[in-house]
Amino acid sequence: MNTQSASLTPELIEKYSVQGPYYTSYPTGRQWTGEFGAEDFRRGLEELVRSDPNVPLSLYLHIPFCKRRCRFCFCFAEVTRSREKIDEFLGVLFQEIQLVRRLFDSLGIEPNFREIHLGGGSPSYLEIDQLKTLIEHLRPLVDVASLDEFTLETDAITVTSDKLLQCRDLGISRLSFGIQDFDEQVQRAIGRVQSPELIASLMTPDVRRSFHGVNFDLMYGLPFQTRQSFRETIAKVVDLSPSRAAIYSYFHMPEMYPNQGPIQQADLPGTAEKALIFADAVEAFVRNGYEFIGIDHFSRPGDDLARAKDVGTLLRHFMGYTAGRTPHLIGLGPTSISGFGDCYAHNTYSMDEYRQAIQAGRLPLLRGYRMTEDDKIRWAVISRFLAYMSVEFRDLDERFGIDCRSYFADELAGLESFVDDGLVEWTDDGFRATALGVFFARHVCARFDRYAPVDGRAKKNQFVPAIQRGQC
Ligand code: SF4
DSSP states (O other), X not given: OOOOGGGOOHHHHHHTOOOOOOOSSSSOGGGOBTTOOHHHHXXXXXXXXXXXXXXXXXXXXXXXXXXXXXXXXXXXXXXXXXXXXXXXXXXXHHHHHHHHHHXXXXXXXXXXXXXXXXXXXXXXXSOHHHHXXXXXXXXXXXXXXXXXXXXXXXOGGGOOHHHHXXXXXXXXXXXXXXXXOOOHHXXXXXXXXXXXXXXXXXXXXXXXXXSSEEEEEXXXXXXXXXXXXXXXXXXXXXXXXXXXXXXXXXXXXXXXXXXXXXXXGGGSOOHHHHHHHHHHXXXXXXXXXXXXXXXXXXXXXXXXXXXXXXXXXXXXXXXXXXXXXXXXXXXXXXXXXXXXXXXXXXXXXXXXXXXXXXXXXXXXXXEEEEOOHHHHHHHHHHHHHHHHXXXXXXXXXXXXXXXXXXXXXXXXXXXXXXXXXXXXXXXXXXEEEOTTGGGGHHHHHHTTOTTSOTTSSOOTTOOOOOOOSOXX
16 A cells, blocks of 8 residues: 555644544444443354354453563553462453353353453463463463464563563464664653663564564654664564554553653654654655555565455454454453444453452453444444445445445535545545555544544544553
8 A cells, every 4th residue: 555645735634633442343432331331242252153053252461560661651550570460360351251151151051262462461471381371371262282373572671582482382373563762862752761782682583483473563653753763673673574563553651551650742753743753653664565454554465464355354453453364353351342242341440349249250251242233334334444444335235234424424524625635535346545645544434433423533532542452
């Protein structure tokens, strides 16, 4: 996909300078409520597995501990040096795994988990014997040996190349490193100092051969970041040649995330600079042979994500983009999110509530949501657009028995302003983003979000990150 960052004018950036959801779900978490409970979860799961007993599933586990607390981070995590504390938490997590196993047993179903994602926090902070014990406890629920993908979020200072190879021996097949930025001044400001040489020392030929892929997470909008400094970071990233990369936006919300307190607003790049930092990065990745997968993901042509995009199976969910094996995800651990069938479910943020619920044999749910038919139609539009930057009406008409042109008459009329701005163009059977419009894909999606504010766009500072991945 070509991009046109040179056409990103200050006027356009200002006009669209509003924060909005990442649309890893629809409706977004703001619509979910505490009325959704364990019985809704069970019923939703039952409907899913009754419609296809062999339905592929993925599993997310949230390990909320880190060796350090980075100042930019949005994740639910705490720093600890206490192995006992982590062991105690793992004991509760093992009980939650058993709880879910019993749920499947009560439905008479052998679950078909195809993927696992260990996130947090820093799951790589676990000692090898703790990871081994965790995987042992997963075996009643998951056939680890037959997984298509098993990812470990990795903080570089918690591993050695030997430890990574031991992780591979346990069945972990992908690594995701939190990189953010390689500029020393930026790293000091965000409290996360790690050199490109450290990452290079971990990505030995043995490690590269042993894993199916390596992802780097980057972040733009960080203190002291400039277009030039981030270009240099991208050049170093390209030299290290991860198979995938994702670039997330930093949002400064110290009132919500106290760890961001030491970051000074005055040190952050301005709105226009931030947009151009991102646009430069997109161009640099594409120029260096990466495929632009969607709004913030890139992959080498041979990677699963690029292949999924080519064959039309790319999916959007709480992990960002996935290779399309399954849209159905079950999340375990505090704050984790499940999304399967018609349901979304969100676990509690409180460690005490989490522990008490599990020990009482209850799912530790905070809130959830059951999609309506209209939600499903809108999610089909939004997720398709975010994956392929285009929407084809005929597919939706056939799938949902609607006439898109009349069903979305108001929304399509609302797209005219995007057409006028050169961001969207009509096709014979729908619409697509222009090369410039890919930078505004989430704004287009907001037009189809019936819960968004009246003008179809979220207001400034109303954004809540909703990607279920650490920035580790
Ligand atoms: S970025 Fe990773 S290591 Fe840093 S605080 Fe967040 S989860 Fe922990």
